[in-house]
Amino acid sequence: MCPVPDVFGEIDPPQRLLMGPGPVNAHPRVLRAMSADLLGQFDPEMTGYMNETMALYRGVFMTGNRWTFLVDGTARAGIEAALVSLVEPGATVLVVRAGRFGLLLQEIVERVGGRVETVDAEWGQVVSMEAIAEAARRVRPAVIACVHGDTSTTMAQPLDGLGAVAREVGALAYVDATATIGGMAVDTDGWGADVVTGGLQKCLGGPSGSAPITISDRAADFIFSRRHVEKGIATDDLDEGPGRRIGSNYFDLAMVMDYWGEKRLNHHTEATTMLYGARECARIMLEEGLETRFARHASAGRAITAGLRAMGLVVFGDDACRMTNVTGVWIPEGVNGEAIRRRMREDFEIEIGTAFGPLAGRIWRIGAMGYNARKHKVLITLGALEAVLRAEGFAVPAGAGVDAALEAWG
Amino acid sequence: MCPVPDVFGEIDPPQRLLMGPGPVNAHPRVLRAMSADLLGQFDPEMTGYMNETMALYRGVFMTGNRWTFLVDGTARAGIEAALVSLVEPGATVLVVRAGRFGLLLQEIVERVGGRVETVDAEWGQVVSMEAIAEAARRVRPAVIACVHGDTSTTMAQPLDGLGAVAREVGALAYVDATATIGGMAVDTDGWGADVVTGGLQKCLGGPSGSAPITISDRAADFIFSRRHVEKGIATDDLDEGPGRRIGSNYFDLAMVMDYWGEKRLNHHTEATTMLYGARECARIMLEEGLETRFARHASAGRAITAGLRAMGLVVFGDDACRMTNVTGVWIPEGVNGEAIRRRMREDFEIEIGTAFGPLAGRIWRIGAMGYNARKHKVLITLGALEAVLRAEGFAVPAGAGVDAALEAWG
Numbered sequence: 057m058c059p060v061p062d063v064f065g066e067i068d069p070p071q072r073l074l075m076g077p078g079p080v081n082a083h084p085r086v087l088r089a090m091s092a093d094l095l096g097q098f099d100p101e102m103t104g105y106m107n108e109t110m111a112l113y114r115g116v117f118m119t120g121n122r123w124t125f126l127v128d129g130t131a132r133a134g135i136e137a138a139l140v141s142l143v144e145p146g147a148t149v150l151v152v153r154a155g156r157f158g159l160l161l162q163e164i165v166e167r168v169g170g171r172v173e174t175v176d177a178e179w180g181q182v183v184s185m186e187a188i189a190e191a192a193r194r195v196r197p198a199v200i201a202c203v204h205g206d207t208s209t210t211m212a213q214p215l216d217g218l219g220a221v222a223r224e225v226g227a228l229a230y231v232d233a234t235a236t237i238g239g240m241a242v243d244t245d246g247w248g249a250d251v252v253t254g255g256l257q258k259c260l261g262g263p264s265g266s267a268p269i270t271i272s273d274r275a276a277d278f279i280f281s282r283r284h285v286e287k288g289i290a291t292d293d294l295d296e297g298p299g300r301r302i303g304s305n306y307f308d309l310a311m312v313m314d315y316w317g318e319k320r321l322n323h324h325t326e327a328t329t330m331l332y333g334a335r336e337c338a339r340i341m342l343e344e345g346l347e348t349r350f351a352r353h354a355s356a357g358r359a360i361t362a363g364l365r366a367m368g369l370v371v372f373g374d375d376a377c378r379m380t381n382v383t384g385v386w387i388p389e390g391v392n393g394e395a396i397r398r399r400m401r402e403d404f405e406i407e408i409g410t411a412f413g414p415l416a417g418r419i420w421r422i423g424a425m426g427y428n429a430r431k432h433k434v435l436i437t438l439g440a441l442e443a444v445l446r447a448e449g450f451a452v453p454a455g456a457g458v459d460a461a462l463e464a465w466g
Numbered sequence: 467m468c469p470v471p472d473v474f475g476e477i478d479p480p481q482r483l484l485m486g487p488g489p490v491n492a493h494p495r496v497l498r499a500m501s502a503d504l505l506g507q508f509d510p511e512m513t514g515y516m517n518e519t520m521a522l523y524r525g526v527f528m529t530g531n532r533w534t535f536l537v538d539g540t541a542r543a544g545i546e547a548a549l550v551s552l553v554e555p556g557a558t559v560l561v562v563r564a565g566r567f568g569l570l571l572q573e574i575v576e577r578v579g580g581r582v583e584t585v586d587a588e589w590g591q592v593v594s595m596e597a598i599a600e601a602a603r604r605v606r607p608a609v610i611a612c613v614h615g616d617t618s619t620t621m622a623q624p625l626d627g628l629g630a631v632a633r634e635v636g637a638l639a640y641v642d643a644t645a646t647i648g649g650m651a652v653d654t655d656g657w658g659a660d661v662v663t664g665g666l667q668k669c670l671g672g673p674s675g676s677a678p679i680t681i682s683d684r685a686a687d688f689i690f691s692r693r694h695v696e697k698g699i700a701t702d703d704l705d706e707g708p709g710r711r712i713g714s715n716y717f718d719l720a721m722v723m724d725y726w727g728e729k730r731l732n733h734h735t736e737a738t739t740m741l742y743g744a745r746e747c748a749r750i751m752l753e754e755g756l757e758t759r760f761a762r763h764a765s766a767g768r769a770i771t772a773g774l775r776a777m778g779l780v781v782f783g784d785d786a787c788r789m790t791n792v793t794g795v796w797i798p799e800g801v802n803g804e805a806i807r808r809r810m811r812e813d814f815e816i817e818i819g820t821a822f823g824p825l826a827g828r829i830w831r832i833g834a835m836g837y838n839a840r841k842h843k844v845l846i847t848l849g850a851l852e853a854v855l856r857a858e859g860f861a862v863p864a865g866a867g868v869d870a871a872l873e874a875w876g
Contacts, residue, residue: 063749064518067499067742069511079504079735089477090739091497094489094673096817101479108474128675129539129716130734136716156698163696164715208698257735263504265538265675265737286573288566288618288823303713305574306539306546322822324540325489325667327675329500330740332477339473407506412732413698 072401075437076409076423077207077382078235078258082333083427086262089336094328098320102328106316109331112338113268116237116260117252118346119244123271125316126334127307128327131234131255134267136164137307138230138251141279142199144300145169150197150227152176152183152213155206156412157232165201168303173197179209179414180373180384189221197227205236207258208412210384210421211377212240219248228275234258237268238341239353239381239425250275256330259353259381260337261426266330268338269309276313283310289322354380356424356434359461363438364422366460367445367452372419382423384411391450393417399447404440431465482811485847486819486833487617487792488645488668492743493837496672499746504738508730512738516726519741522748523678526647526670527662528756529654533681535726536744537717538737541644541665544677546574547717548640548661551689552609554710555579560607560637562586562593562623565616566822567642575611578713583607589619589824590783590794599631607637615646617668618822620794620831621787622650629658638685644668647678648751649763649791649835660685666740669763669791670747671836676740678748679719686723693720699732764790766834766844769871773848774832776870777855777862782829792833794821801860803827809857814850841875 074080095102106125113124127134139161143149149170151162154177162172175191177183183202192200200222205212215231222229228250233242237252239259244252250272256262271279282299302308306324314321341349357380361371364385372384387393393410397420400406409421422441424434438457445452484490505512516535523534537544549571553559559580561572564587572582585601587593593612602610610632615622625641632639638660643652649669654662660682666672681689692709712718716734724731751759767790771781774795782794797803803820807830810816819831832851834844848867855862 063522063752064745067502067515067745069502069505069515071503072505072509072511074504074506076506079507079738082504082739087501087503087739091501092477092479093481093497094484094492094667095479095482096484096486097489099482099811099817101482105477105479112473129543130737132734133539133543133716136714140714159698160696160715163698167711167713167715167718169713255735257504263737263739264735265740286570288569288573301577303577303579304546304550305570305577306543306717308577324542325665325674327540327673327740328489329492329497329673329743330675330737333739335474335477342473401509407509 070405073406073428073433073436075428075433076407077421078423078425079264080258080261080423080425080428082263083261083340085340086333086336090329090333092332097326103320105331105335106326109335110316112335112342113270115342116268116338117242117244117270118246119270121244121270121272123276123313125269126331127267127269127312128324128330129267130264131253131267134253134255134269135161135232137309138253138269139164139201140168140304140307141302141309142228142230142251142275143168143170146171147198148173148195149199149201150175150192150195152188152202154182154209154211154213155179155203156208157203157206161201161203161232180211182211182213182377185214185217185221192221192225192227196225199230200227201230204231204233204242205240205379207235207382207421208415209373210379210382211373212236212379214377215247215249222248222250228278235382236379239350239429240379241350244270256334256337259425260341262333262337266327266334268334271309279309353424353429355465356429357381357383359434359465360422360424362464363457363461367442367457381425381429382421384419384421386419388450391445391448393420395448396444399444400440403444406437406440434461480815483816483838483843483846485838485843486817487831488833488835489674490668490671490833490835490838492673493671493750495750496743496746500739500743502742507736513730515741515745516736519745519748520726522745522752523680525752526678526748527652527654527680528656529680531654531680531682533686533723535679536741537677537679537722538734538740539677540674541663541677544663544665544679545571545642547719548663548679549574549611550578550714550717551692551712551719552638552640552661552685553578553580556581557608558583558605559609559611560585560602560605562598562612564592564619564621564623565589565613566618567613567616571611571613571642590621592621592623592787595624595627595631602631602635602637606635609640610637611640614641614643614652615650615789617645617792617831618825619783620789620792621783622646622789624787625657625659632658632660638688645792646789649760649839650789651760654680666744666747669835670751672743672747676737676744678744681719689719763834763839765875766839767791767793769844769875770832770834772874773867773871777852777867791835791839792831794829794831796829798860801855801858803830805858806854809854810850813854816847816850844871
């Protein structure tokens with residue numbers, strides 16, 4: 057037997073304020089809900105909680121979709137489950153690319169065997185619906201895939217009219233709303249999106265590890281056409297679909313729906329504690345009210361933008377399509393971005409974000425999401441940034457950022 | 467905007483004793499650890515906890531493998547991550563099948579494009595290592611895949627010598643240890659297994675939703691030969707491997723290792739709360755000591771088997787290869803298995819398990835796993851089963867089951 061390693065100490069993280077692009081601090085109610093003990097996966101109380109979670113997420117996704125549930129994994133698991141279930145090998149997918157997460161959609165589509173066509177914008181811009189429509193008419197995709205809020209650029213892609221474009225060309229419309237769900241309106245039915253996925257760790261104020269998903273009836277019909285039942289649990293009354301089997305078992309949404317639906321067909325063992333957390337995230341959101349919650353995030357975004365500008369910094373990207381819950385800001389000439397982030401963390405226990413790809417080392421990303429989209433947290437962050445910039449030798453007008461943010465909060 | 471649904475009540479599950487094949491009640495320390503607040507995913511304290519978790523799971527997996535970490539999803543996610551990363555399309559995989567989870571391995575291999583050969587035993591038996599070796603020599607697989615404890619049959623597959631067989635034929639050896647990890651010796655290095663995966667929700671006493679995995683250097687070398695870096699985060703110093711790109715992004719273990727390793731390359735957002743839970747599961751296990759813990763599960767299994775037999779029931783499967791942590795028992799002639807399970811739940815708040823496939827409706831499965839592998843819980847369960855059988859009209863010698871279990875506990 058191998059030597060047993062140290063068991064280390066009890067979990068005891070520092071009390072850090074997470075004002076980056078996510079994950080952010082969880083709402084304490086979510087963590088408390090997650091301390092409830094487990095249930096058997098087909099106990100009536102468990103299936104009752106599953107049904108309640110489905111109902112609650114219809115509210116979160118602003119949809120009447122029957123098929124609204126959780127994928128057990130991080131937000132990225134939800135994206136892959138959607139794409140591997142919607143995209144048959146060889147099918148054409150139109151990917152809207154204007155940042156890292158558009159590239160991720162492309163990457164996943166390629167891995168599951170889809171043929172990618174793209175319609176692009178520079179990082180910091182969005183793609184117009186006219187350009188999406190033009191591309192869709194040209195390439196006749198089976199699926200149109202886009203990202204609502206791409207945290208890599210802090211831009212929110214306008215999606216009004218997406219469903220009409222998709223229907224016109226006979227496509228299904230997929231939206232990754234990981235970074236906006238719970239903070240900006242994710243208007244599934246209004247957009248006419250067929251599948252939308254999210255995560256808990258940003259504006260929903262929970263931990264990463266559960267991916268809410270909603271699926272329209274027409275998308276569900278398509279996915280069920282690819283239904284395949286595991287040999288170990290197959291019975292005579294289960295129909296296989298005529299479509300091509302989905303290239304993943306874990307992410308086979310037909311099987312996952314047969315588990316969440318009335319068939320209650322065993323698939324994975326539901327991640328009960330994450331489900332308790334996801335359920336509480338949704339309860340908190342619906343109690344607050346969607347409009348109030350979106351307005352709170354908008355106030356935070358406005359305050360951060362105003363505060364940064366009053367400090368003499370230059371905000372990144374197009375004002376017209378800014379996400380409300382995360383703001384990019386150029387690192388000033390001569391300032392070491394990582395030194396600032398380290399001082400923020402070490403002196404103030406505040407995390408702000410770095411960036412990816414073409415923006416790595418060039419912008420910081422400051423978020424105010426979920427439980428952290430609150431006035432005092434925004435003000436504290438701006439005040440700390442001012443002190444830290446000064447300590448690193450960059451002159452900032454004293455007090456200006458906090459004052460401007462206070463005024464802009466509204 | 468859609469009508470907002472009811473927000474329902476606070477989470478408040480019944481205090482139920484889960485004595486089925488898993489999930490089981492979580493250790494309270496695990497749930498408490500999960501209530502710690504979140505950290506940024508590259509904060510030094512977070513990467514420190516990740517490194518500690520890797521070290522702790524080396525102890526759990528009885529291995530010196532550097533690559534020992536968590537896959538963010540349920541146990542089934544760990545299985546799929548292993549197989550999609552190890553199995554190139556067209557590669558031959560020898561699957562050892564003696565229950566539902568052998569069939570699941572086959573299913574997953576087929577979905578990821580592998581060519582399956584099998585070596586089989588009846589449900590309730592295991593496959594001898596000689597038969598595995600003979601089949602391996604015949605089919606020359608790239609991977610040999612097997613299940614250690616298959617809860618569908620309650621049998622534990624002997625795995626001594628697996629690594630030698632795999633090396634002889636140039637294969638990599640994969641073991642699904644979901645149902646035994648933390649309860650029976652999962653002797654990764656002793657077996658010579660290349661990849662072993664597990665889950666928290668059985669003998670480790672945590673919630674479903676995190677899949678510990680360990681990977682030998684030779685398996686890691688193979689997986690890294692398939693390395694592919696996402697466009698959105700690619701930099702010049704990252705090498706692509708010559709092998710075929712893995713058909714999943716989320717389950718691409720090369721990317722997941724580059725996230726857990728020193729490169730700290732962004733992939734998914736680690737499921738922090740599940741990581742806190744997984745870390746605590748391992749701490750509890752290593753504090754107790756592996757031998758003590760395995761002996762505790764063995765006592766529980768012995769006591770359940772003796773108790774059931776003293777009640778006049780017939781235990782399922784081969785005594786020589788019984789799992790210690792879950793026991794199958796034939797439903798007696800004329801007894802309605804589901805009526806018994808319902809009475810157990812409604813009158814005693816105890817869950818025992820039903821069964822799958824050829825055993826559905828024919829056996830119950832009674833587990834004693836992790837925090838529930840304790841004398842009083844076994845005794846309470848047997849006493850309740852006696853009362854419930856009597857209430858359903860099946861004569862049971864009063865007190866005999868509990869007395870025999872007490873004596874057999876040792």
